[in-house]
Amino acid sequence: MKMEKMKKKRVIVIGGGAAGMQTALRLARRGIEPVIVEKEAELGGKLRGWYVLFPTFTPASEVLNELRRRVHECGIETVLSAQVTGIAPRSVELADGRRIDGDAVVVATGFSLFDASVKEEYGYGIYDNVYTSVDIERMLGEGRVAKADGSRPKRIAFLHCVGSRDEKVCQQHCSRVCCITGVKQAMEMKRLFPDADVFNFYMDIRMFGPGYEEMYREAQQQYNVHFVRGRISEASPMLDGRIQIKAEDTLTGRPLRMSVDMLVLLVGMRANDDNAALAAGAGLRQSPSGFLAARDHFLGSVRSEVEGIYYAGTVTAPKNIGETLNEAAAAADAVAEALGA
């Protein structure tokens, strides 16, 4: 009995992104021994691909490096390049046949990005000068945003809701963060190319977070970014390499055609493909969008249907980074309480 109490509880955290790292840190602080299982060769998850974060333009590397530093400092055990294929309340199975045992499991596997080439009508991967919001983050990070031929864009169009709120591609849910990403990237484009015309084509603008609405206003008033309500129906290439887009301005009720130098598709957050297999194996529930379903929306938002399996971050629904970090702490607390640590 005494020996058992002395022995540290061990919790497996699946996923080494923002949610996974934060969960592990919090668990460690509560005297639990976390082990992070990450499928990539390094920690960081999607955060590694972002340049600066809305709404404060904080460099993503600041958050990422700080989280990594703390994980390293706490000496948290990490298993890298390890794909989880099965989850049980006290263990996880890896693709290479290994099994990791623990006292509880936190699923922090996050989301996948919508593959823009599925919306073939927008020409991603077919024409030059069609980009995704992820490409833009990378280009901003590399410090060279330009057209495919290296020249400066004079007109840029952002298209919202690519792979979100779109029944045609089986993605009914709202990915939430793309609206503000569109506003942020439009402002960054205006900073880089002050003479360029920047348009945002949207269905609704959903500014849900603190400071977002102010940022949206600033984009219009200070940066002169144009917002057009209406989705682009199709894009086609022009001889000079520009992209011709067809859309409808639904506020004026007029169809419009426009040629742009860059078309940026704001891709949505999609449930991971392996959620179904993991859920089926562990008896977890999936919501219709494919994300894993928490026990309830209120007091059980970090608990699964199965005792001993917890959730943190975007594995349950699209969230921004702040929400993800908070939820990770809540998940760690719930685990610690359940384990009596």
Place this chain on the structure above:
Amino acid sequence: MSFFAPFCIPFLVGAAAMFAVLAWKWGSWLWCLPRTDKRLILRGLPTRATLEAVGEVVGESLLHRRIFRINPLLGYMHMSLAFGWFLLIAVGWIETMACLGLHWVPIQGHVFFRYFSTGLPHVAAFDFLMDLLLLFVLSGVALAWGKRFFSRRMGMRRTTKHVPGDRVALTALWFIFPARLAAESITCALYGGGGFLTGSIGAWLGAHVPEFGLMNAESVAWWFYSSCLGLFFVAMPFSRYMHIFTEIPLIFLRRYGLRSGEKATSYDEFQVEACSRCGICIDPCQLQSVLRVDDVQSVYFLRDRRYGMLRREVADNCLMCGRCAEKCPVGIDLNTLRLNARDGLRNVPDERRYDYFKGLDRSSGEGKVGYFAGCMTLLTPRTLSAMETIFAAAGEQVWWADREGGVCCGRPLKLAGETDSARRMMRYNTELFRKHGITTLVTSCPICLKVFREDYALDGIEVLHHSEYMLRLLRSGRLALRRGATRFTYHDPCELGRGSGIYDAPRAVIEAVGELLEPEHTRENALCCGSSVANTAITDGQQVRIARSVAGELEATGAEVVVTACPLCKKALGRGTAAAVRDLAEVVAAELK
């Protein structure tokens, strides 16, 4: 010799009512036919078509050869009832003539001959033959009973849910022949005679039942037999059994070249009432097999249309994939009937909606070969750019009808029932094609292809699907392809395969670049991708469920790449699988030498 007994009355009344209703129905339908259809009939009457129709009536209305192809037991059941009953009547007629000579005998004299002929000498051969035929029909009735419980044995997973009127007629029909057996056997018990069936049963009854009881029973049995016949005849023209007689004129009219069109005519009535509600159309329907939607199939659509209770929800909920029409034993043109019913339900042309057509011409390039991408190819631009590559490789001068946007071919609107608006689009495009003087029109969309071939007046312009065009380029040596080891499977688009009869061209093109593996359902039996523009009732989620089931079958072939030749099928299948789905043009463009 008198040929009347009071029990004949139900039969006589029923038969008279049936023939009166039949005459009225057929007469009014024929009378209301469009003038051009009437002319077709008059022209066709003295030709070979009439003889061929007679042959088809024997083959289908009596022998039911098409049902034999679906399932032999099911075919036998239908044949024994139809052909057996026909022979009973025909041989019965000969029997009366053989016994009485060439006398006029009223109809009930033929039908109830065994009752009236007790005083006549028996002809053993006829006794045997008539019993054999009765047994033949009874075996069919037994199978029909069995089908209620063991439909799978007869090749049908699901059978039709019948309306009450059908059940009355069905019950009457089921009892007609057992009742005949009972009545004839009892008469044989009292007066002797009869063959191996009625004679034997009669002898047994005579030995075991007192004569007084038999005499009462005889009267009851003949009354019952006559009543069953009468009830069946009265119910027949209003029930599914109307098909027994309606299939016959339908076969003749079809042989004379009559067809249903986008507007309803009285010819449709022949088709609608020729449906026997056998339910063979239910099993092939993917709305039923995948989505468990079980009240919209052709059998129910025709039933609702016939009784004037057709609702938009039923008319619109059909993929028009043609899988049921392929199996229909009566050969009813199910898609066209569905289409012109939709026309009746929602054709409300908006006169000003298409005013923008005036003076519109966004076409580009010049050449004798025109390319029409269609809306769906514009939404799947990989196909479009592949076609650009192929045209360039073949050195073809191309006139691009709609690369910068154009007017729809009209088929989606037509399928939705808005036929008048569709016609405006067709007129616009026809004029556009004529204006640019093309001699060949290539399209990568089977939906456009079908409407170009069937509804456009494009004399002098050859319309080709891109699969046919590419095959022609390959055969004439204008295109050369690298053949690799890639394993492909091919999904037949409904509008291309069953719709336009093009099965071999795309397959030949695929075999020029790699190995072709066929899925379980292929060619005429191919499955629909589920995203058909013809269905405006099911949701995206339901479309995806169908796409998944189809993609599953395609993946099961072990192919690395799923190929199709329709932009809509490509989009639809892409939603149902993570595997690579390509248009035929993409596959060709990638392997150009």
